[in-house]
Amino acid sequence: MLTCTALVVGSGVAGLTAAQALAARGLSVMVVEQGSVVGGHAAGYACKAGADCVLCGVCLAAQGIRSLRAAPGPVVRVDTSVVALEGSPGRFTARLVQRARGIDVARCTACGLCVRVCPVGAISPLPWAEEPRACVLDFDACLRASGNPCALCREACPFGAVRLEPGTREDTVTAAVVVVATGFTPFPASAKSRFGYGRLPGVITTMDLEQGLRQQGTAYLEHQAPAGRRLAFVHCVGSRDVAAGRGWCSQVCCPTALRLARRLAGDVPDLEATLFFMDLQRCAPGIARLFRVLPPEIHLVRGLPAEVRAGTGGLVVTYEDLATATRCQGEFDVIVLAVGMDGPPSVGGLPEGTGGFLTDLPRGVVAAGACGGPVSIAEAAAEGLRAAGAALKTLEELACPVPGRH
Amino acid sequence: MSGTGPALIICTCGGALAGRLVFDRLAATPGFGPVMVTQDFCMPEGWRRAAVWCRQAGADVLVVAACGTPAATEALGRVATAAGLDAHRATVVDVREACAWVHPEPRWATAKGVRLIAAAAAGLTEAVRTPPPAEIIPSGRVLVVGPSRAGLAAAGRLRELGCQVVVLDPSRSDSSRASPAGDPTSPDSVPIPGRLLEVTGQAGDFTARVETAEGILDLRVGAVIVAVEPPAHVPPPDTSSLLTLLAMERWIATAGTTPSLHGKTVAFLLEDCPWPSATESALSLALSLVRQGGRSLIYYRDLGVAGRGLEERFREARHAGVTFIRMESDPPRIGERDGRWVVEVDVPGLGLFAETADVLVRGDAARPPDLGDLAEALRVDLRPDGRGPGERMPLEPVFTERPGVFWIGPSRSPCTVDQAIRHGEAAAMAALAAAAPGRRAVSVQAIVDTGRCALCLTCLRVCPHRAVTIGDGPAIEVLPAACQGCGVCAAACPAGAIQMVEAPGRRLLAELDALLSGPALDGDPIIMFACANSAVPAARTLGRLRHAYADRILLVSVPCLGRIEPEHCLRPLAAGARRVLLCGCYDRSCQHLVGPRRARMAAERAAVVAGALGLDGGAIQTASVAPVDWHRLAALLDAVAAVAEEGGAGDRAARGEAAGERAAEGSAAGERTVKVGTGKVAA
Amino acid sequence: MIVAQQKPLEEIRHMVAGFRRLLVLGCGTCATVCFAGGEKEVSLLATALRAALGKDVAVEEATVQRQCEWEFLDQVRAGVGWADAVLSLGCGVGVQAVAERYPGVVSLPGLNTKFVGLTEAPGTWSERCLACGDCLLDRTGGICPIARCSKSLLNGPCGGAQDGHCEISPDIPCAWVLIHERLTRLGRTDLLEEIIPARDWRPSHAGGPRRVVRPDLRVLAEQEV
Structure with a gap:
């Protein structure tokens, strides 16, 4: 049984900010992260700066991860899910399930010797991940999954960090308050089958593009469509769409599509990008200016495409141009679907509202960031601060001893 | 220092670096006393052994050649503590990600490693001892300027967290409109009409000079939250049928009901107003008018719905009978007929579309009050449009460049009610961190x-x-x-009177001098000053990816590019370096706001001097990179190395601008006015 | 403050040609504040000279609190003794003080001393005083027509001012326009009606090199007056 004063579920920008703020107040804080690395979605996104920063906020994730090293910092557990959460303010109990990672984070130096000896490439060093800088073993890909007694990695590791036993470990943690910062789930683009995602090559989502750019740079675009220079961004895929059961605006997709288009237009010669939108959401800091002075390679079309299909010279998009009220067709090489945000994966039976976003949480449980509704990265950081304050408030009400208070 | 010379620990990373580095040559770096080769410096058993060795060796300066991971840095901290070393007398040199993994040829990787180790040792001998921490005794009180929604949310949260709050109302208007949150019996919960004159001191311990009806008083506060609102100017009802959104909102809020609007048509003109805050108030006004039997028309181009619940309310309004008219390019033509407004727009597909309305509500962005005096009192810079600070990544959405001063609400950027409250609560937590009582070591x-x-x-x-x-x-x-x-x-000081504990001037120069000599590299060295917030993490990622780049590129970490002086750029060139690269954040992403600009200024000055000496001023180059964008850094490094290879002066192939060109523009000096590039503050 | 500006590097190079041991000497007061000869400028210039002059010439650097005081100059006796020439990054006073204190050493000016003035904004300095020796600022609203009027006129502008700017240097304001504005604001335009008589320029440099003597401050009885 573990104890802490504040349990933070999720290590995205909101969760890390909240955890850091609470730890800085002298509380004992535990961060539980479901994935293999901390940082959440934003930690996998690309920088979208052109000649100057366009305030996309991706650096905030890197910064939040670096801040974990500041003392006093929170305790972080990766590969761990919260399967049940019960109790009342002052006495919450969370049941944790930790998946075996195969490699002990505390003893791995990411030296790469195991990666080199693995005959099936089951170990990955996650080089772009900031924390923890340790390799991950994919048990499904490992030879031992098929009964082979291979232990080359364990023999190669100079530090005894390899643990070849798969499985899970259960634990319980008690906490006085809980901050839920489980983020969002990207809208499954294949659900809008008329756009051909997963069916037509060259149709990708903004999430794919973000991660592709981060990991491969502009070469990612080449992989999608060699010599492809005609891009279309389709806004509101899974947002403002009652038919798809998503009657909300995801807020970040318009700025994201524009920033991505600008970055690509700046870096890839002869690239042309067309943005298909409904209403441009340009209130985010710095964005109004970007929409005002568009580079000549970026075109705006009001009107969402009706469908995307494969043509002889590329992907054919049929749309109604609302500015002229005419039905048009355009040919593109890559279609980027600006997918919206759905609610977070469910956590230990917490109540969910529209779209799965958390709402009406019990006293003592505070939602931070996108799990309560779509937010940008910078707003998620502010959300983390807000949630930390709300959690502290609960502790004040409970008259829990809070260090640093008279 | 003991006579033994600095101690050196070399970590082989469990032997993983064998074959990639020649450890004997690293160990033979000149100037060192005792040397230890270990294989697990970052492991508990490893650093414990290292600490024991350090104590026995009697070293008071320690260089550890290991990796760029936080684990190595942490281990160094433990060794330093255990061996009684000052934190600034010990350092880690990254020979793994910065040498072994990125330079496939062991000879060059080792040569670079030797230079890095020698530079670190040279730097440490010039390091300053860690000064004792300063003690701050925060006041425990927070000043909130502006009893707006955001301000009151902040004040309320701060009181819940046990802070004392003083709310100042600079509009000096009737404060009954916004009832104060928290305990009304507490004397400090009523907004005091007054003006902020000056804020001196530092986060936790500010003195705010305030002018109130009782005169001028000095308040000791730990943090300041600015949350001023547009002035509460409410035009008298019924005298005008052309209103702003804000005026209409306030009119209805004060009047409660609006009998004069029963059965009337109100047109909201939001065509130049894509802010969610405008949509929010237009929707609620339009809905209430429709429910009272009137008619509401909303003209828009882009409906700002990027706020919680706005899209849902937009649909609700549509179902309730509010008419939405989307227009394209032309602004609506407004005319008058029989004492009513006529609004005519060109709707695509429908042609000209005319409607009559009794009241026109223009949705211009709520103009902030003149913030000049307030910004001056706080020593915070406003944006060119006169709004609050920001449009810089590290400051969004609640911070300012001055620690302990926060800025929220519509005077910063248009925000919905929900957002204003959220920002207020976020600012409250940030303010608490600065102001919470209890001694704090800084x-x-x-x-x-x-x-x-x-x-x-x-x-x-x-x-x-x-x-x-x-x-x-x-x-x-x-x-x-x-x-x-x-x-x-420290960079700007003409007398060299400010020493940064992390990067003292003499240490930087000593490191540079050591880097510029030593075993031969595969070409003349290229010095790259790297900002610790951006270029250093990006370079580490390159290392983790084992992305090879030219070994002649030698990285010097600085806390911010603003630390760079012309001398730092000139000295490498004078010592035979082929190029000098200043690589840091973008202007809008710099944590210290001015770093990249100061670096460009330093580069310009150095280029002028270099040019006069016949050196290649164009070899000094500035560039920006994000900490996560290792692709750009890789491309930049390749381009710089390629340019250096050609030896071509003034080559533009590399990203970033050569400084010499800009310097030429700025060199004109007035007859009786002396202008020196390095001293300029304005852009 | 005395405002100075570094000489062009070309000129400095020409000046120091032939010397084998060079001491670049900074001044920690006025020359530091105007970014012409403080420790950083000394270091930058020394680096530049080392690169320009090659290995055969030794360049050392030092900075004293004020070059215009004997005691401070005495602190660098060893360095000066070593050098063939001292390149002073002080004002003209500093260069001469070095020459006077060290008669056997060549003292060279690294700066052009420009004027007595102030920091208008970081990076910009402008002239305010000509040291004329007979101050009349009480009559001109605190704005000096001698230093700030290109023609040093005493009784109003010359008539060539355009839009408030000087006809000699259009980038500077006409001093008399400034004086008029200031006196208007102070409600003292009556001062303009008084004619300032032709000046006696003897207290200025026109009367030859000047000296100020305060017998009450003498330390040594036998000090020459």
């Missing part, structure tokens, strides 16, 4: 040499965080809780 990052200081006040003018003040002493003072350690002041 590490000192800048030391002023009182003997050298000429009190020229350059530091006071250039400090991006307003951390420099004129004290009572014979020199300027740096406020430790405000100082963020960027070193802009």
Whole structure:
């Protein structure tokens, strides 16, 4: 049984900010992260700066991860899910399930010797991940999954960090308050089958593009469509769409599509990008200016495409141009679907509202960031601060001893 | 220092670096005393052994050649503590990600490693001892300027967290409109009409000079939250049928009901108003009018629905009968007929579309009050449009460049009610961190040499965080809780009177000199000054990816590019370096706001001097990179190495601008006015 | 403050040609504040000279609190003794003080001394005082027509001012326009009606090199007056 004063579920920008703020107040804080690395979605996104920063906020994730090293910092557990959460303010109990990672984070130096000896490439060093800088073993890909007694990695590791036993470990943690910062789930683009995602090559989502750019740079675009220079961004895929059961605006997709288009237009010669939108959401800091002075390679079309299909010279998009009220067709090489945000994966039976976003949480449980509704990265950081304050408030009400208070 | 010379620990990373580095040659780096080769420096057993060895070796300066992981840095900290070393007398040199993994040829990787190790040792001998931390006794009180929604949300949360709050109402208007949150019996919960004149001091310990009806008083506060609102100017009802959204909102809020609007048609013109805050108020007004039997028309181009619940309310309004008219390019033509407004727009597909309305409500963005005086009192810069600070990544959405001063609400950027409250609560937590009572130790990052200081006040003018003040002493003072350690002041000081604990001037120069000599590299060295917030993490990622780049590129880490002086750029060129690269954040992403610009200024000055000497001023180059964008850094490094290879001067192939060109523009000097590039503050 | 500006590097190079041991000497007071000869400028210039002059010439650097005081100059006796020439980054006073204190050493000016003035904004300095020796600022609203009027006129503008700017240097304001504005604001335009008589320029440099003597401050009885 573990104890802490504040349990933070999720290590995205909101969760890390909240955890850091609470730890800085002298509380004992535990961060539980479901994935293999901390940082959440934003930690996998690309920088979208052109000649100057366009305030996309991706650096905030890197910064939040670096801040974990500041003392006093929170305790972080990766590969761990919260399967049940019960109790009342002052006495919450969370049941944790930790998946075996195969490699002990505390003893791995990411030296790469195991990666080199693995005959099936089951170990990955996650080089772009900031924390923890340790390799991950994919048990499904490992030879031992098929009964082979291979232990080359364990023999190669100079530090005894390899643990070849798969499985899970259960634990319980008690906490006085809980901050839920489980983020969002990207809208499954294949659900809008008329756009051909997963069916037509060259149709990708903004999430794919973000991660592709981060990991491969502009070469990612080449992989999608060699010599492809005609891009279309389709806004509101899974947002403002009652038919798809998503009657909300995801807020970040318009700025994201524009920033991505600008970055690509700046870096890839002869690239042309067309943005298909409904209403441009340009209130985010710095964005109004970007929409005002568009580079000549970026075109705006009001009107969402009706469908995307494969043509002889590329992907054919049929749309109604609302500015002229005419039905048009355009040919593109890559279609980027600006997918919206759905609610977070469910956590230990917490109540969910529209779209799965958390709402009406019990006293003592505070939602931070996108799990309560779509937010940008910078707003998620502010959300983390807000949630930390709300959690502290609960502790004040409970008259829990809070260090640093008279 | 003991006579043995600095101690050196070399970590082989469990033997993983064998074959990639020649450890014997690393161990033979000149100038070192005892040397230890270990294979697990970052493991508990490894650093314990290292600590014991260090104590036995009697070393008081320690260089560890290991990796760039936080684990190595942490282990170094433990060794330093265990061996009784000052934190600034010990350092880690990354020979894994910066040498072994990125330079496939062991000879060159080792040669570079030797140079890095020698430079670290040279730097450490010039390092300053860690000064004792300063103590701040925060006031526990927060000043909120502006009893707006955001301000009251902040005040309410702060009171819940046990802070004392003083709310100042600079509009001096009737404060009954916004009822104060928290305990009304507490004397400090009523907004005091008054004006903020000046804020001196540092986060936790500000003195706010305030002018109230009772006169001028000095308040000791730990943090300041600015949340002013547009002035509460409410036009008298029924005298005008052309209103702004804000005026209409306030009119209805004060009047309660609006009998004069029963059965009337109101047109909301939001065509130049894509803000969610405008949509929010237009929707609620339009809905209430429709429900009272009137008619509402909303003209828009882009409906701002990027706020919680706005899209849902938009649909609700549509179902309730509010008419939405989307227009394209032309603004609506407004005319008058029989005492009513006629609004005519060209709707695509429908043609000209005319409607009559009794009241026109223009949705111009709520104009902030004139913030000039307030910004001056706080020493915070406003944006060109006169709104609050920001449009810079590190400041969004609640911070300002001055630690302990926060800025929220519509005077910063248009925000919905929900957002205003959220930002208020976020600012409250940020303010609490600065103001919460209880002694706090703050590490000192800048030391002023009182003997050298000429009190020229350059530091006071250039400090991006307003951390420099004129004290009572014979020199300027740096406020430790405000100082963020960027070193802009130290770089700008003409007397060399400010030493940054992390990057003292002599240490930087010593490191540079050591880097520029040593075993031969595969070509003349290229010095790259790298900002610790951006270029250093990006370079580490390159290392983790084992992305090869030219070994002649030698990276010098600085806390911010604003730390770079012309001398730092010139010295490598004079010593035979092929190029000097200043690589840091973008202007809008710099944590210290001015770093990239100060670096460009330093590069310009150095280029002018270099040019006069017949050196290639164009070899000094500035560039920006994000910490996560290793692709750009890789491309940049390749381009720089390629240019150096050609030896071509003034080549534009590399990203970033050569400094010489810009310097030529700025060199004209007036007849009786002396202008020197390095001293300029304005862009 | 005395405002100075570094000489062009070309000129400095020409000046120091032939010397084998060079001391670059900074001044920690006025020359530091105007970014012409403080420790950083000394270091930059020394680096530049080392690169320009090659290995055969030794360049050392030092900075004293004020070059215009004997005691401070005495602190660098060893360095000066070593050098063939001292390149002073002080004002003209500093260069001469070095020459006077060290008669056997060549003292060279690294700066052009420009004027007595103030820091208008970081990076910009402008002239305010000509040291004329007979101050009349009480009559001109605190704005000096001698230093700030290109023609040093005493009784109003010359008539060539355009839009408030000087006809000699259009980038500077006409001093008399400034004086008029200031006196208007102070409600003292009556001062303009008084004619300032032709000046006696003897207290200025026109009367030859000047000296100020305060017998009450003498330390040594036998000090020459």
